[in-house]
Amino acid sequence: MWAKSVAVAALAGAMAWASPGQAEPPAPYDITPELIDAAKKEGSVVFYTATDVTVAEKLAATFEQKYPGIKVQVERAGSERVFQRIGQEYSTGVYNADVIETSDAVHFLLFKKEGWLTPAVPKVVAESWPAEERDPDGFFAAYRAHLSVIAYRKDQVKPEDAPKSFADLLDPKWKGKLVKGHPGYSGTIMTATHAMSKALGWEYFEKLGKQDVMQVQSSTEPPKKLAQGERSVEVDGNEYNCFRLQEEGIPIEIVYAAEGTPLVIGNAAILKNPPHPNAAKLFYAYLFSLEAQQLNHDFGGLRSFHPELKEKAGRTPLKDIKLMLPDAAGLESEIETIKSRYEEYFGT
Amino acid sequence: MSNVASIAQAPRQTRRFDLSGPVFLSLGVLLSVLVILPLFWLLVYSFTTKAGSFTLDNFVTLVTDRAMRRSFGLAIGMALGVGALACLVATPMAWLVARTDLPLRRFVRALVTASFVTPPFLGAIAWEILAAPNSGIFNNLYRWLFGLDSSQYLLDIYTFAGLIFAIACYTFPFVFTLVANALDRVPSDLEDASSILGGKWLTTLRRVTFPLVLPAMLAGSLVAILQALTMFGSPAILALPAGFHVVTTKIWSLFQYPPKLELAAAASIPLLLLTILLLRGQKWILGRKGYTVLGGKSGSPMITRLGRWKWLAVSFVLSILCLTVIFPYAALLKTALTHTVDAPLSWDSFTLRHFHFVFFEFSATRLAMFNTLILGLLTATGVTAIALVVSYLVTRRSVLGAPALGVLATAPIAIPGIVLGVGLFLSYANPTFRLYGTLWILLIAFLTIEMPAGYQQLSSAFKGIHPELEEAGRILGASRLKALWQITAPLLRTSVIATWCFVFIGTIRELSATILLTTANTKLVSVIIYDLNESGDLGAISVLGILLLLVSFTVVFLASRMPIGSTRFQPRG
Structure with missing residues (x-):
């Protein structure tokens, strides 16, 4: 008994020593007038993001209004492109970006491992974010969450014919009517594909590939292809884009699949060598503020971990939706398999 | 006359300062660095493992991997399809425009220039708007006209054939321009001789005119094939939704996490070999025939009267132009001005919000426009200058080893832009150079990518001018450079301006290498269009596309009006 607990203690000690986060997470910080002044002197902040470009630009605009004199440069691309770009930049010593955000949680595990992040914990994150939605060492935190949903055009599909589950999508009547994103390109789809392959098995994708x-x-x-009228049903795609298109009056209906809807966490972090360190801190703290989170939610249709956030009327609250939870650590080792399987079934 | 006089005045001095030796050396070094360095790294990578030891595994994977083989097969099929289609369409068009009394010839030339100026990826997006099976304007029209239900469609651009068509629409001008210019250059003397000797109209066409423009046809088709083979944007936009890869998109997918640079490098080697093979093939077909046209231009070209065939010809030409320019542009304009793509054309759906978004909300626009313009101007000027000197040295064989320069200047054509992007990234984004994240690495990329086009244009122009004229100048005592400047250069004005425009347009529409080399501060319009396409913002794309086209047209227009001598860019027709 005694020997065993010693062994456990020793192991725990060794692990704590070996992990890069041996140091305590930094003390939480708040937005102070000094920080704002220092940020204003730097004059700008560069934001690498995978959020929809109109949402990201809107967030940037409200930040610029709130802190005049600090310009936000939004660099939007798909998660994997952002990842590829920052990988190219940091491995060659180019330090352009201040704050980074992607929808692929695996990225942040890798960034942390590579030592490309600056630990920073805004006060609100320390106080009210669920422990599992922030890095224990303070390197990153869940800036947003969203769902990858099935959706259809109401004017092309009658509600009674609409799919209720992923299994329904295998019906031959959907042949040539479906659109879906690519896991090699999109972190959201990668996370969702991983969760779905666990829940439904690869046979599901094999059959879907014949549709x-x-x-x-x-x-x-995919939501934009629905809006365009190019396809009637999306297999996966951002819930927030569907919300936004609904608000524009486009007849799209969201389906929360019977098997569960994949949840995707989008982390944010300050990079290791931000060209504008104070502006980066200010902007990073702003990202988690109620104002920004509410804007992301209301205008951008994103889900949030901020406890005071008011859910917008007409949207199904997160707690009422059956979810497929992401598993970033498990996904990391399976990316290769997912990509090659996917190519086998879908051709690209 | 005054030229001859001034040459005669200073014979000896200038001869001592014949600069071709040093010029040759420095160009050799420059081109070697531009071309050999990225190729060297590609080779190194293709033969190494991730750990850095020697291996042939990458090539084994190329051959054994089914997906990889398929992407090669499809790419070759696509490129040949594009080459054939482009040649088939462009040659009769060029002949009609250059050698017949077809009405609206100037207008036709202008519109072909327009389709040449159109970036292929923009054309592909426009064709998505027109011919996507469900939302495409043509398909909606078709269903509406015949009262069909929503499962029916006429065209599907997301197919192999659709892809070939969409690429050919924007590569046929390569064939057209070269053939039309060749037809302009072929002097009527030879054709007159044929007629005088009793050759019928068709015999003259077949036995004299056709052989004289055959090199241009082949060269043009070759350019079209190579363009298609190494193109990234259009396949990324049309082939991926259709569920297949071509080589370039496959290579691109190898950069996604976890990146397989070694395999990507290896995959580019067969492309390189294939291109060399094609170039050899061209040489072999042409054999040793000489196509020199003595003394620049002589006489005006023989014009064929179309007579009652006129309207058939007009409708042929117009329908091609509708497909390549008029319909796609209309689709872009409509998308830019309406809320959603499938919204009907009415006052209700009219909006300026895409313009507002691009100009006032989207923070990347201004920087990208500026970068694009600067790089376009620098690249066009740089490539034209270098290509001019290189093609002179090569065609006149004035220095021992000059043909090697020609090989170097042509070699980049064999490297897909995306692979060159990797090679350049490996070469210049390291602690020694630190060029990644600057416009310099893009400038180097563009100089390398555009060199073959510039060189081919100018060297074929040089081949059309017999060295006798220069030799006359040299005999009268002019140095090589002076002869070049005062005799050959004036004869080349049109070609030089055309090349400059060619390169400028090529630069601002480049996407495949650019996409790996841009960073936040070095964004280009082509890249933001591609980014926006990935997120499906067709309205914003249309606005940016229209903007890009307007800038291109302005530049081409200004260049064609440049007061250099009396000749203008494509003035005849």
């Missing part, structure tokens, strides 16, 4: 699915890249694109 003549229109293959797009980013997870923002």
